[in-house]
Amino acid sequence: MFYYIKGPLVHATPSMAVVEASGVAYKMTVSENTYRSLPPRHTVDTPPVVTLYTHLSVREDGIELFGFGDERELSSFKMLLSVSGVGPKAAMSILSLLTPEKFALAVCTEDKKAISKASGIGPKTAARIILELRDKLMKETSIDEDLSSAVLDHSADAPDAPPRGKLSEAQDALLVLGFTRAEAQNALKTIDVTKLSVEDIIKEALKKLMKA
Secondary structure (H helix, E strand, O other): OOOEEEEEEEEEEOOEEEEEEOOEEEEEEOOHHHHHHOOOOOOOOOOOEEEEEEEEEEEOOEEEEEEEOOHHHHHHHHHHHOOOOOOHHHHHHHHHHOOHHHHHHHHHOOOHHHHHOOOOOOHHHHHHHHHHHHHHHHHHHOHHHHHHHHHHHHHOOOOOOOOOOHHHHHHHHHHHOOOOHHHHHHHHOOOOOOOOOHHHHHHHHHHHHHHO
16 A cells, blocks of 8 residues: 655654654554664654655554565565464564564574574574575575675685685675674684585574674
8 A cells, every 4th residue: 555655754762653744644663673774853843854665454453554664674574474473563573683684694594593582483483484484585685696606706716826714715705795894703703614614604604693
């Protein structure tokens, strides 16, 4: 019904935002991540203009409008609703804890602990989310391809150059995936790399980054 709502942000809390559009104030349930992304409200007279992408939930017990700071979070929300046993409240709980990027990495690396840290999400629900969404997210985010290409791009040395260490290759791959050098180094420093391939090192580092 609504794709997005754009207008002055007249009120916001960590779980709710009110946006005025054409004289109508729309109350939307938001995740804590969306709340943190909202600009500060200076005065009542000059509230900032925001755009929130929306999902309208119609159920027997009522109608609820959800707002999201970007389309990726909205897509993650809809994906979570497609999982059996996961409702809007559980989906928002997960997206308050994890950004869409971290949620996708948690699912693709089968990190049940990261997902089950969300309020109201147990290990069984986390496992079901991974089971039902992993293949879809792997295709949409191309994480396997990103890992493989990152490893290949940074493990190919010049013919007369000395071989690079596995930690350096893994660190460079994590930088390609969008993490900062400090984040990559912190995640890698406690991993025993002696018996792991570069790709396995990266996957272990991703699990640590999900918990950060």
